Amino acid sequence: SAWNYPWYVGANVFLPALLTGNAVLYKPSEFATLTGLAIAELLHETGIPADVFQVLVGGGRVGAMLLDEPVDAVCFTGSHATGVKVAAAMAPRLVRAQLELGGKDPAYVCDDVDVDQVAAAVADGAFYNTGQSCCAVERVYVHERVWPRFVEAFVATVRGYVVGDPFDERTYIGPLARREAALAHQEAQVADAVARGARVLTGGRRVERPGFFFAPTVLVDVDHTMAVMREETFGPLIGLARAGSDDEAVALMNDTPYGLTAAVYTADRARAERVLARVNTGTAYWNCCDRVSPRLPWTGRGASGLGVTLSRDGIAAFVRPKAWHLRGAP
Missing domain, CATH: 3.40.309.10 (Aldehyde Dehydrogenase; Chain A, domain 2)
Incomplete structure (x- = not known):
């Protein structure tokens, strides 16, 4: 997660992930490590099991190691350069990468x-x-x-x-x-x-x-x-x-x-x-700028990233559809 708004930006991802039944391995920015640990402590106090929300702290090397784990999706917030590296690392395994990258707004x-x-x-x-x-x-x-x-x-x-x-x-x-x-x-x-x-x-x-x-x-x-x-x-x-x-x-x-x-x-x-x-x-x-709404999707185009957070779309991003074709006995 990003260092500039570590509570808000991180929660935009890990809260809908948890609400839709996923386990989360959360790596805060190395510039906001204590905030990441505090988030985990508070979530565990609410009853979320420690093995459902875990924090991994460290710099870029730790983040690169995380990408080698058998995960179902990677959500990254940060620079375009690092986002491209994340996407390239996930591509051979076809692991979904959600990338919230930069802007030149x-x-x-x-x-x-x-x-x-x-x-x-x-x-x-x-x-x-x-x-x-x-x-x-x-x-x-x-x-x-x-x-x-x-x-x-x-x-x-x-x-x-x-x-x-x-x-x-x-x-x-x-x-x-x-x-x-x-x-x-x-x-x-x-x-x-x-x-x-x-x-x-x-x-x-x-x-x-x-x-x-x-x-x-x-x-x-x-x-x-x-x-x-x-x-x-x-x-x-x-x-x-x-x-x-x-x-x-x-x-x-x-x-x-x-x-x-x-x-x-x-x-x-x-x-x-x-x-x-x-x-x-x-x-x-x-007539406004630099704001978000939980009711509206937050998404970038081009070098600004892939995927979506916030809104119903941001929740649906953490579930996988499965089609059931069922027929009872004739």
């Missing part, structure tokens, strides 16, 4: 919005949880008619975010969970973008304080030659680009191997539906 801001309100909402979608969400907004396209006002309002919002201790209620931007590796990744994306012509409007560097903090960063003059607009960022860094029309926005939103979520902000629901119907993602948002 776009948001498109139309020209009929309340600019200040939408700028604040989109910024929250990009920087919530310090950007460490698979469905966080990772690239923003803004209709050229509202571009100057949106950029100004967006940057003002981001500059107001407080970086600090997560236990301080004033804090909005906390540390990066993957520590030095995550910091280096943010720096590399900023450096690549700037080398290709992007401008940093705020942030763009580490925060000089103990811990693994990166300043909330906004880039403009970005394009799809830059890693920040093509590859997962998973941190407090966002690129803003202008779009001349809805058609251009759709083309830009679809210019990615990922297909997890997409958002459109507009006063016109019909316009949002027309745009979102043409975007190749598993989840579509109108």
Whole structure:
């Protein structure tokens, strides 16, 4: 399971698995080991037998060993690169693999919005949880008619975010969970973008304080030659680009191997539906982003994965149909 929402993401998988009669061998991320052990303790206290829900702790090597076990299905939440390895390991045995992988989730801001309100909402979608969400907004396209006002309002919002201790209620931007590796990744994306012509409007560097903090960063003059607009960022860094029309926005939103979520902000629901119907993602948002519902399926397309969690489909994923043809004695 993932480290960024270890309770929620894990429960989306192991709860329906248990409810449909399966035994679960649960490997939490090595960055959330204690949470995984706490989950097991609480489930056992409710009466679930210890041999029905077991926790296996460790890093990537332990996860690779798990794939060699005689299991009926493997459910993985994490990066696209690791997901491909999981799928390849299971393929020779035709073991079902459910893969909830990454995203490069776009948001498109139309020209009929309340600019200040939408700028604040989109910024929250990009920087919530310090950007460490698979469905966080990772690239923003803004209709050229509202571009100057949106950029100004967006940057003002981001500059107001407080970086600090997560236990301080004033804090909005906390540390990066993957520590030095995550910091280096943010720096590399900023450096690549700037080398290709992007401008940093705020942030763009580490925060000089103990811990693994990166300043909330906004880039403009970005394009799809830059890693920040093509590859997962998973941190407090966002690129803003202008779009001349809805058609251009759709083309830009679809210019990615990922297909997890997409958002459109507009006063016109019909316009949002027309745009979102043409975007190749598993989840579509109108005037919202970065959210899930237990009543709706959560699924990705392309490099964002295989299979489904949540909704009735997410429960049915853990049962296997069996057809019975029965005839009594004549």
